[in-house]
Amino acid sequence: MFRSALAFxxxxxxxxxxxxxxxxxxxxxxxxxxxxxxxxxxxxxYLLLDxxxxxxxxxxxxxxxxxxxxxxxxxxxxxxxMGRHLPSHPPIPAIWTxxxxxxxxxxxxxxxxxxxxxxxxxxxxxxxxxPDVGPAATPTPxxxxxxxxxxxxxxxxxxxVTDTLPPQTRWQTLLAAVRDGWRRLRGRGQNHIPxxxxxxxxxxxxxxxxxxxxxxxxxxxxxx
Numbered sequence: 001m002f003r004s005a006l007a008f009x010x011x012x013x014x015x016x017x018x019x020x021x022x023x024x025x026x027x028x029x030x031x032x033x034x035x036x037x038x039x040x041x042x043x044x045x046y047l048l049l050d051x052x053x054x055x056x057x058x059x060x061x062x063x064x065x066x067x068x069x070x071x072x073x074x075x076x077x078x079x080x081x082m083g084r085h086l087p088s089h090p091p092i093p094a095i096w097t098x099x100x101x102x103x104x105x106x107x108x109x110x111x112x113x114x115x116x117x118x119x120x121x122x123x124x125x126x127x128x129x130x131p132d133v134g135p136a137a138t139p140t141p142x143x144x145x146x147x148x149x150x151x152x153x154x155x156x157x158x159x160x161v162t163d164t165l166p167p168q169t170r171w172q173t174l175l176a177a178v179r180d181g182w183r184r185l186r187g188r189g190q191n192h193i194p195x196x197x198x199x200x201x202x203x204x205x206x207x208x209x210x211x212x213x214x215x216x217x218x219x220x221x222x223x224x
Contacts, residue, residue: 158195
């Protein structure tokens with residue numbers, strides 16, 4: 001029977017600290033290890049987001065298959081100036097699951113490479129017949145993955161992948177709020193769902209786009 005190495009590690013860490021009389025291990029760290037042990041029991045791929053190290057890891061069975069370095073990570077909430085408030089952070093550590101990803105709505109069905117007409121009057125064509133089959137269908141080209149996209153999480157938040165974090169200084173935030181206010185006066189303003197925003201290189205954003213599909217679990221280990 002397969003026994004997760006992660007489960008063994010989490011137990012041994014806690015036991016080692018008690019035997020040595022040292023400070024007990026960080027409860028959140030132990031909780032994160034136990035959560036990953038549950039994910040590692042299955043051969044499926046899962047993602048691990050570590051805000052402290054600023055990395056997003058692609059893992060399976062506890063092994064790192066790929067590592068995506070993050071330029072930055074922030075909680076973003078776009079709301080009107082009046083009544084504006086920052087949303088409370090979701091509990092961490094936690095396992096978030098993608099409820100709806102941009103990849104799910106962009107799947108395309110490729111057309112067949114050739115077309116064959118159905119027999120007429122229930123009579124097959126002779127081998128020597130050359131029916132007019134019309135022009136051959138052109139396969140649908142696969143679109144290039146985007147560099148900025150949002151995926152809906154099961155906790156009600158969004159996961160936003162982009163190349164640059166929105167403005168964070170007080171002056172930049174004020175200018176963004178003023179622009180948003182003018183848009184709202186013109187009836188063009190929007191309230192976006194709070195989003196965990198991951199800034200990364202364009203190549204990395206394209207590379208992981210297909211992973212952020214419905215059902216993909218994301219283990220978040222530390223506070224942002």
